Amino acid sequence: MHILFIEDDAIETMKLDRTVAKLEFKNQITEAKNGEQALEFLRSEEALPDIIFLDLNMPRMSGIEFLQILKEDPALRYLPTIVLTTSENRSDLLECYKIGIAGYIIKPLKYGDYENKIKKVIEYWEVNELVKA
Amino acid sequence: MSNKEVEILKRALERQKKARLEAEHILEQKSSELYHQVTLLKEENERLENSISEKNSELDGIFVNIIDPYVVMNIMGEVIRMNPAARDFLGVDHNKEKVSLMEFVHPEYMNYTMESFKILYESGVLKNYKAKIILKDKTEKYVHINASLVRNKKGVPVAAQGIIRDITQENEIKKLLADQKNKLKASEHRLATLVSNLHTGVLLEDEHQQVALSNTMFGEMFELKAKLAEKGKLASSDHLEAGEQIFKDPHTFRSRINEILDEQKLVLSEELETLEGQVFKRDYVPIFSEDIYKGHLWSYTDITVQKNYRNNLEKQKEKYSSIIANMNLGLVELDKDNCIIFVNKSFCEMSGYTQEELLGESVFEISIYQDDDEIVNQLERRKQGASDSYEVKVKTKNGEPAFWLISAAPRYNDTGNVIGSIGIHLDVTKQKNLELQKEQLLKELEESNTGLQEYAHIVTHDLKSPLRSISALATWLNEDYNDVLDENGVKNLTLMQEKVTAMDKLIDGILKYSTVTSDTLKDTAVDINTVIQDIKDIIYIPEHVEVRCKQKLPILKVDNTKIHQLFQNFLSNAVVNIDKAKGLVEIDAKERPTHWEFSIKDNGVGIPEEYHQKIFKIFQSVGNNERSTGIGLSIVKKIIDIYEGEVWLDSEIGVGTTFYFTIKK
Numbered sequence: 001m002h003i004l005f006i007e008d009d010a011i012e013t014m015k016l017d018r019t020v021a022k023l024e025f026k027n028q029i030t031e032a033k034n035g036e037q038a039l040e041f042l043r044s045e046e047a048l049p050d051i052i053f054l055d056l057n058m059p060r061m062s063g064i065e066f067l068q069i070l071k072e073d074p075a076l077r078y079l080p081t082i083v084l085t086t087s088e089n090r091s092d093l094l095e096c097y098k099i100g101i102a103g104y105i106i107k108p109l110k111y112g113d114y115e116n117k118i119k120k121v122i123e124y125w126e127v128n129e130l131v132k133a
Numbered sequence: 134m135s136n137k138e139v140e141i142l143k144r145a146l147e148r149q150k151k152a153r154l155e156a157e158h159i160l161e162q163k164s165s166e167l168y169h170q171v172t173l174l175k176e177e178n179e180r181l182e183n184s185i186s187e188k189n190s191e192l193d194g195i196f197v198n199i200i201d202p203y204v205v206m207n208i209m210g211e212v213i214r215m216n217p218a219a220r221d222f223l224g225v226d227h228n229k230e231k232v233s234l235m236e237f238v239h240p241e242y243m244n245y246t247m248e249s250f251k252i253l254y255e256s257g258v259l260k261n262y263k264a265k266i267i268l269k270d271k272t273e274k275y276v277h278i279n280a281s282l283v284r285n286k287k288g289v290p291v292a293a294q295g296i297i298r299d300i301t302q303e304n305e306i307k308k309l310l311a312d313q314k315n316k317l318k319a320s321e322h323r324l325a326t327l328v329s330n331l332h333t334g335v336l337l338e339d340e341h342q343q344v345a346l347s348n349t350m351f352g353e354m355f356e357l358k359a360k361l362a363e364k365g366k367l368a369s370s371d372h373l374e375a376g377e378q379i380f381k382d383p384h385t386f387r388s389r390i391n392e393i394l395d396e397q398k399l400v401l402s403e404e405l406e407t408l409e410g411q412v413f414k415r416d417y418v419p420i421f422s423e424d425i426y427k428g429h430l431w432s433y434t435d436i437t438v439q440k441n442y443r444n445n446l447e448k449q450k451e452k453y454s455s456i457i458a459n460m461n462l463g464l465v466e467l468d469k470d471n472c473i474i475f476v477n478k479s480f481c482e483m484s485g486y487t488q489e490e491l492l493g494e495s496v497f498e499i500s501i502y503q504d505d506d507e508i509v510n511q512l513e514r515r516k517q518g519a520s521d522s523y524e525v526k527v528k529t530k531n532g533e534p535a536f537w538l539i540s541a542a543p544r545y546n547d548t549g550n551v552i553g554s555i556g557i558h559l560d561v562t563k564q565k566n567l568e569l570q571k572e573q574l575l576k577e578l579e580e581s582n583t584g585l586q587e588y589a590h591i592v593t594h595d596l597k598s599p600l601r602s603i604s605a606l607a608t609w610l611n612e613d614y615n616d617v618l619d620e621n622g623v624k625n626l627t628l629m630q631e632k633v634t635a636m637d638k639l640i641d642g643i644l645k646y647s648t649v650t651s652d653t654l655k656d657t658a659v660d661i662n663t664v665i666q667d668i669k670d671i672i673y674i675p676e677h678v679e680v681r682c683k684q685k686l687p688i689l690k691v692d693n694t695k696i697h698q699l700f701q702n703f704l705s706n707a708v709v710n711i712d713k714a715k716g717l718v719e720i721d722a723k724e725r726p727t728h729w730e731f732s733i734k735d736n737g738v739g740i741p742e743e744y745h746q747k748i749f750k751i752f753q754s755v756g757n758n759e760r761s762t763g764i765g766l767s768i769v770k771k772i773i774d775i776y777e778g779e780v781w782l783d784s785e786i787g788v789g790t791t792f793y794f795t796i797k798k
Contacts (some may be wrong), residue, residue: 011602018609057594060395086597088644107601110630110636111608112603 001126004049005036006066007084012027015111016053022113035061039069042076049079049103050084050130056085056092064092067099074082078131082121202297205283210235210250213292222299224269239265239273253293257282263300275304334433340426342369342394354413354433357381381406393417397426410438433644463537463558466544471496471512474553483537483560485530501527503534515543515554524561536565553703571778582650589647596640604633642764645698649771654692661686661696661731665720668701678716686722687729689796691776699772702765703733703792710737710790728778728795739786749780769794 003020007013013031018029028050032038035058042048052070057061062084071077080102085092093104105121108114150620202219206212208496212227212234225232238246242264253259259280266274267529280295324420328335334351338344347367352358355375360368373390377383386405393400398416418430457464463480465473473491481488484501491499502508503526511523520542527535607629611618660683669680689696700720707718719734750771773780778795 007601009598011605012598015605057591057598086594086601087590088593088641089587092590109597109604109634111601111605113369114605 001025001051001122001130002030002047002049004030004032004038004041004052004079006032006035006052006058007055008033009055012055012107015114016118019115020122022115023119023122027122034058035063035066035069038066042070042079048076050132051125052079052081053084054081056083056087056096064095064099067096067101071096071100073125080128080130081123136691178701204295204297205292205294206234207292208290209233214294219297222297224783226307232684237266237268239267241265253280253282254290257284257290259295273301274299275301298532304542314561332434334431336367336372336431337428338369338431344369344371345428351433354435379407379409383406394429397429404440411739413437414441463560465556465558466553467496467556468553469551470554473499480558483535483558484527484530485533502530503528511539512554516551518543518551524565535560535562537561586648586650589644593640593644597637600633600637600640604630607633628785639764642768644769646764646768649698649768649775654695654775656690656692658688658695659691659693660688661700661722664693664697664700665704668697668704671710672701672705674708675711675716677714678711678718679709680704680718681720683719683721686720686731687724689798691796695772695775699769699794700733702769703794707735707737707790707792711735712738725795728797730793730795732791734789734791736789739788740782740784740790741786742784745782745784 005016007016012060017029020029028086030041030046032041039040054063054066058066063085067081069084070079070081077100081107082103083096083101084105084107086107087093089109090105103121105117108117153508171565199754200218202222203216204212204219204223205214210233212225212232213231215223215227223232223237235246235637238364246262246264249259249262259278262275262278262280263574266276268274274635277298278295280293282290283292283294285291328346329348331348331350334354335346335348336344336351337346344367347361349358352361352367352789355372356379357367357375360371373387376386376390380386389403397419397559399419400415402413403417405413405415412435414434414436416432416434418432420427420429423596457477460477461479462774463483464475464477468474472493472495474493476488476491481491485490486499486501496497496502496508496512497505503552507523507525511521514521520540522538522540524536524538527537529535538559538561539556540559541554544553544555546552607626611623611626615623626776665682674680704718708716713736717736719732723730723732748766750767770780773794773796777797780792780794782790784790784794
């Protein structure tokens with residue numbers, strides 16, 4: 001499965017990489033440091049990812065702004081986007097679901113819990129039929 | 134026979150022959166004479182006949198030429214002759230049918246008609262017979278007949294002739310006149326009644342100063358009722374004498390009367406005051422007929438009430454005028470065309486314009502009122518008779534903006550029609566500015582509140598993210614370098630994880646505390662029993678602790694999330710602080726007049742009294758529990774404050790603690 005991971009924090013990226021590396025099936029991770037980079041990638045000649053993991057708190061373009069642009073794009077709007085955030089702000093959660101997301105995962109404090117959650121999410125999407133570009 | 138005889142016979146025959154011839158001759162002569170006579174007679178006869186017919190036709194012409202109907206009847210009353218006018222009038226023709234004049238007579242006039250016939254028969258003439266007749270077409274007519282008797286040569290009456298005149302119209306006019314007369318009489322009578330019952334005392338005197346008429350009111354006013362009843366009529370002197378008795382200045386009364394009578398000129402509305410304080414108004418009206426003085430009319434009216442009323446009215450008016458002039462409210466009166474017809478001093482001060490600048494101006498031309506639409510709308514409502522209060526933005530003469538509160542009402546004339554409007558103006562600029570300021574502040578506060586909440590979320594995120602990284606890194610150190618780490622190293626990493634956890638909880642608490650505000654409340658009916666059950670499912674309850682409700686709890690109209698937070702904090706606190714082998718947390722509720730009182734009782738360690746107040750302050754943790762952040766109870770306090778309740782506790786060290794709190798119904 002090809003995952004586009006949009007996250008500015010290096011350690012968060014390490015966390016995901018480490019988690020994914022432990023999984024049985026191999027997954028391809030494309031990293032983007034922010035929304036602009038992610039859009040640039042999505043609009044390039046490269047193959048589209050299967051799902052997107054999106055952090056909300058990012059410099060310059062916030063996760064919600066990215067999400068809005070994504071959902072307005074006739075081609076990209078079908079990409080399942082899972083929000084990965086520490087924000088328990090209810091208004092953020094509502095806003096994301098309003099725009100359209102495929103999941104809202106709150107990053108737990110403990111790495112063990114994190115691994116657990118991510119594993120479940122990836123496994124869930126692995127059993128799903130995905131929109132192949 | 135002898136010759137002689139024959140001779141004799143012959144001579145005799147001869148004689149006879151001669152005689153016969155002679156006779157024949159005479160006869161012939163006579164018959165010719167007769168013939169001549171007959172012819173003459175014939176001629177005469179013819180002439181006579183002609184002359185008769187001539188006379189007849191002459192008469193016929195006369196009949197035709199008589200405009201009034203002319204009828205000749207026999208003694209039986211049957212028509213034997215009638216002219217065309219009679220035929221037209223009666224609608225019958227005696228040549229075609231038998232016409233009896235008696236058949237026309239109206240039954241009411243039958244007797245009179247018989248008598249009239251008698252008179253005619255006896256005296257030979259009938260004059261001025263007037264009767265009602267009914268024609269063939271049932272119309273009724275009044276007729277006037279003059280008739281005369283016709284006698285034959287022997288002087289025996291054989292017929293009667295008469296001329297009929299249609300006097301129906303005349304009769305109607307007469308009737309009308311009679312009616313009018315009656316009406317006039319009735320109106321005269323009414324007038325007399327009116328005069329006698331008039332609220333004005335009336336005395337009518339003729340040119341000789343004799344009283345012609347006086348009414349009841351005059352008697353009452355001049356205290357002459359007794360005299361009037363006694364004598365039935367008043368004298369001119371009664372007027373003067375009684376007047377001297379009742380009026381304040383008797384001498385002037387008499388002299389003035391004499392003066393007026395001398396001048397014989399109209400005098401109106403002279404006021405006289407009686408000794409009893411009444412005020413009478415006197416009018417003197419001289420009466421002239423064709424420039425000749427015929428008398429005069431005195432009339433007195435009691436105007437005491439009107440006079441007092443007018444005085445009162447004037448006093449009231451003065452009072453209100455001075456109020457209006459001196460009040461601190463601006464007053465404006467507009468006419469029908471919305472032009473200013475009155476302003477008071479305050480309005481001039483409020484607007485900065487002088488009275489001269491304002492009077493006569495249309496409210497749309499002076500640049501005071503800034504909201505024309507509102508003014509148009511309001512003035513339209515005035516025209517429909519509605520009163521209203523409204524605020525307008527205005528600009529004073531020196532250009533300063535202001536807000537006025539206008540209470541306006543329509544103005545009516547005596548007949549109840551709207552003739553404009555009146556508006557009372559209160560300068561509410563200060564209040565309005567304060568209001569606007571308040572609105573602005575509220576808006577700013579709201580914004581800053583939202584901003585603060587956002588800020589809290591961002592800060593927590595920014596604080597939590599590094600914690601997650603630290604936690605991950607520590608975990609990895611433990612995993613990846615397990616073989617090189619000694620016991621102490623592992624312990625330190627574990628401690629590090631614990632501190633990170635504590636820090637995370639603290640940040641969560643601060644976030645929760647800072648987001649408890651009243652402006653995000655959504656009050657719905659919340660069943661507290663369900664809330665407790667939900668919390669029991671969520672929080673960690675040690676095996677040895679039992680949480681139970683002493684009775685069924687009420688349903689409150691509160692914000693679901695907040696009430697959850699409230700009970701969750703109390704219950705979490707209660708269950709973790711139990712040192713007994715068998716823990717028990719009991720929830721109870723009591724209804725008070727204005728509030729619900731809840732209690733949460735545990736058999737835990739208890740809280741020393743010196744901390745009872747402190748524990749509700751933020752960051753004050755009194756337990757030995759490392760995980761306690763000291764924020765929980767301050768969140769509780771904040772929520773209870775929102776619902777206008779109170780929180781307090783009973784506690785005994787080693788026995789347990791009971792928290793009480795109230796929530797406004």
